[in-house]
Amino acid sequence: MGAVLAFLTRTHGRKRMDMADIMTYVYLCLGVFIMFGPVLWLILSSFKTSGEIVHFPPRILPYRQDTVQVAGYDTPLPLYNVTMKDGSVVQLAEVTRIGLESQLVDPKNPAQIIKVNIKQRVPVEHIDFGLDNYVEGINSFNFGVYLWNSVIVTLFATLLTLLVNSMAAFALSKYKFRGSNAIFMTMIATLMVPISTILVPIFLVITTIHWNNTLIGIIIPTVATPTGVFLLRQYMLTLPDELIDAARIDGASEWRIYAQIILPLAKPALAVLAIFSVMWRWNDFLWPLVVLSRSEFFTLQVGLASFQGELNVQWNLILAMTVLTLLPITLIFGILQENITTGIATTGMK
Amino acid sequence: MVLTSRIFLCPDFQPRSTYRQEVIMTQMFMHNKFVSRVSDRFNRWAQMAYDGLISLVDFVFSPLQQGIGMKRMAYVFVLPNLAIFGIFILFPMLLNFIYAFTQDPNFFLPDRAWIGTQNFNRLLTCQDFLQPGSCAEDLFWRSIYNTIQFVILQVGLMVLFSLITALILNRKIKARGFFRSVFFYPVLLSPVVVALLWKWILQDNGLFNGVITSLGFPSVPFMTDPTWARFWVIMISTWSNMGFYTLILLAGLQSIPTEMYEAARMDGATDFQLFQKIVLPMLMPTMLVVLVLSLIRAVQVFDVVYAFTGGGPGSATLYIVQYIYRNGFSSPVKQFGLAAAASLLMAIVLVVLTLAQLKLRNEEA
Numbered sequence: 001m002g003a004v005l006a007f008l009t010r011t012h013g014r015k016r017m018d019m020a021d022i023m024t025y026v027y028l029c030l031g032v033f034i035m036f037g038p039v040l041w042l043i044l045s046s047f048k049t050s051g052e053i054v055h056f057p058p059r060i061l062p063y064r065q066d067t068v069q070v071a072g073y074d075t076p077l078p079l080y081n082v083t084m085k086d087g088s089v090v091q092l093a094e095v096t097r098i099g100l101e102s103q104l105v106d107p108k109n110p111a112q113i114i115k116v117n118i119k120q121r122v123p124v125e126h127i128d129f130g131l132d133n134y135v136e137g138i139n140s141f142n143f144g145v146y147l148w149n150s151v152i153v154t155l156f157a158t159l160l161t162l163l164v165n166s167m168a169a170f171a172l173s174k175y176k177f178r179g180s181n182a183i184f185m186t187m188i189a190t191l192m193v194p195i196s197t198i199l200v201p202i203f204l205v206i207t208t209i210h211w212n213n214t215l216i217g218i219i220i221p222t223v224a225t226p227t228g229v230f231l232l233r234q235y236m237l238t239l240p241d242e243l244i245d246a247a248r249i250d251g252a253s254e255w256r257i258y259a260q261i262i263l264p265l266a267k268p269a270l271a272v273l274a275i276f277s278v279m280w281r282w283n284d285f286l287w288p289l290v291v292l293s294r295s296e297f298f299t300l301q302v303g304l305a306s307f308q309g310e311l312n313v314q315w316n317l318i319l320a321m322t323v324l325t326l327l328p329i330t331l332i333f334g335i336l337q338e339n340i341t342t343g344i345a346t347t348g349m350k
Numbered sequence: 351m352v353l354t355s356r357i358f359l360c361p362d363f364q365p366r367s368t369y370r371q372e373v374i375m376t377q378m379f380m381h382n383k384f385v386s387r388v389s390d391r392f393n394r395w396a397q398m399a400y401d402g403l404i405s406l407v408d409f410v411f412s413p414l415q416q417g418i419g420m421k422r423m424a425y426v427f428v429l430p431n432l433a434i435f436g437i438f439i440l441f442p443m444l445l446n447f448i449y450a451f452t453q454d455p456n457f458f459l460p461d462r463a464w465i466g467t468q469n470f471n472r473l474l475t476c477q478d479f480l481q482p483g484s485c486a487e488d489l490f491w492r493s494i495y496n497t498i499q500f501v502i503l504q505v506g507l508m509v510l511f512s513l514i515t516a517l518i519l520n521r522k523i524k525a526r527g528f529f530r531s532v533f534f535y536p537v538l539l540s541p542v543v544v545a546l547l548w549k550w551i552l553q554d555n556g557l558f559n560g561v562i563t564s565l566g567f568p569s570v571p572f573m574t575d576p577t578w579a580r581f582w583v584i585m586i587s588t589w590s591n592m593g594f595y596t597l598i599l600l601a602g603l604q605s606i607p608t609e610m611y612e613a614a615r616m617d618g619a620t621d622f623q624l625f626q627k628i629v630l631p632m633l634m635p636t637m638l639v640v641l642v643l644s645l646i647r648a649v650q651v652f653d654v655v656y657a658f659t660g661g662g663p664g665s666a667t668l669y670i671v672q673y674i675y676r677n678g679f680s681s682p683v684k685q686f687g688l689a690a691a692a693s694l695l696m697a698i699v700l701v702v703l704t705l706a707q708l709k710l711r712n713e714e715a
Contacts, residue, residue: 024518024521024523025523027514027515027518028518028523028529031515031529031532032529032532035532035533035535035536035589035593036532036535038547038548038551038589039535039536039539039547041550041551041557042547042550045550054555056555056560056563057559057560057561057563057564058555058556058557058560163430164430164431164434165431167427167428167430167431168427168428168430168431168432170427171423171424171425171427171428172428175421175423175424175427177421177422177424177425180424180428183428183432186440187435190435190439190440190443194650194700196650196652196671196674196675196693196696197446197693197694197696197700198439198442198443198445198446198693199674199675199678199689199693200446200449200674200686200689200690200693201441201442201444201445201446201448201449201690202438202439202442203678204442204445204457204458204459205437205438205441205442205445207457220434220438221434221438221439223434224430224431224432224434224435224438224439226435229431248420253408253411253412253415254411254415254420254423254427255404255407255408255411255412255415255423256404256408258427259404259407260401260404279538282540283538283539283540283541285541285542285653285656285657286652286653286671286675290675290679301540301541301542301543304542304543304546305542305656305657308549308657309660315550318550319546319550322543322546322547325540325542325543326539326540326543329538329539329540330535330538333531333535333538337527337531337534340534340538341530341531341534341597344534344594344598
């Protein structure tokens, strides 16, 4: 015990944890609680049945009432612990409830109906991480379609972002041509102009070329990001020009120089941009919301938002779908967290 | 004071051993023969597919290069990006002006009559600018005041918490990488997910009200009371974004050379002096970038709020981007010109903020 404590309180250099160290860890643990707690609560709640989800005050773990198949009844009946008049407790199955009176039967003796006040019965429950919400949610929410749309959009937008921006960055970093400065300056100038300020006219462009309610209408306009060009150009500037000259002497075409020399060398920068692009496109909301009005083209984010806006919101289904939506990004983060955090810390963008 | 100052003001440094960890990780993978064989085979296939694709494109690009010459290939490379950028960003920017100066409600430009600055006049007509109710477009002014309030409180709160967290993460602590990731995790969640997550916790029968009522207090209408709704919008966007700014500030803190602390310590500087005279001034450039970036993002707040409160209750959490979205897309009477005019006014604010940031970055360099 003493050894464990000594290990836990071991510090670099100094002999013991002082107050400052303790408060540091208190803050950090509080941080873990505040940052992860809500997500954990969401995940726990997503397993609750539609009855348990409205239980107030809410309980932490997902409970499910036991049921029993009784002869003479089609559906399984919920089980209760009932306190009888003589003080004994028996396990009975509820047939129906009328007002304050509950009609129950003994599973072993289904013929006889026992009537008690509802206050005398307590549900028999067990903790259950059943996947009912997920199954029902996927069926009623078109999850497959939305997921497919989101994956297609994220995948193609990211591939195109990498291709289009790296080509432009290659031209802007390795060639001197008339207009190159003008192009670069224009891009920098629009670096911070968000799509939200040109919502109406960009929608006109999309409508004119009949791209609304198509996935291509979400993918293409977001592909040419000035941020991507900027990031890749700055990286390519650090690659030595001698490599290119040598390749030219060997007779390589400009395309081969780009694709087989520059791109492989620019992998670190491409990886950062790829991570950003996946994050942006997967989480994108405003632009798909504007372009898409038919639900068969919805992405997960738009679908989720419209699902929760419907009448008679069934929270248990929404929560299950929310968990499924955050899962892919969480997995990617779990695997690539070191790359993501350092990438963002060094480039300063999101 | 002494105690808190020790926490924030006493940064310790240790080189992080990520490189060694990576080497160990790679070795672990290499030892697994199955994994390495599969990944080898995958890599070979991927390489072959890539080379094939390159050769295929080269069939088009090589003759092209012979036709126009090596130098002009630069235009070919920059063309796809420029075309998309021009059609979907630059061109709409110009169109935005036309919308702002023409009459609603027609959507297609030939049907819209030129009305000069009427849209702007309508947005800017107020008997008393401090009373949104007295304005011709009262929702516009309400959204502006809501946005101003949101920006000030949210940016202030978020930068404060990011700074505290960065200072703490910069101390000599165990598992720094883990804690850094913990604070960063919500940044990756989509705004819709963040909104639903908190709506679930804050609704009338939610977790918070459950705790409050079990303690014997009456339940609080977090979502339906205007003040509470605004409060939670600020808290939620702070929760979901602070990890990003913490990361940037932490990078700024770690770039302060250790020698400066040691030298100051030798001269007998106290913790507070260390913070005031070294950490704060050295962190100022990063701090300014963080401030401007978070300002730009806060002005554009939309998606979290849209999914969280939808602008309500009433117009308590209606912010400027949602006002634009509402006029242009979701209200039954479409007022594209008004939306365009409002977005031009917002763009002016953003351009000013961006120029400020570029200026600051140049000063820093």
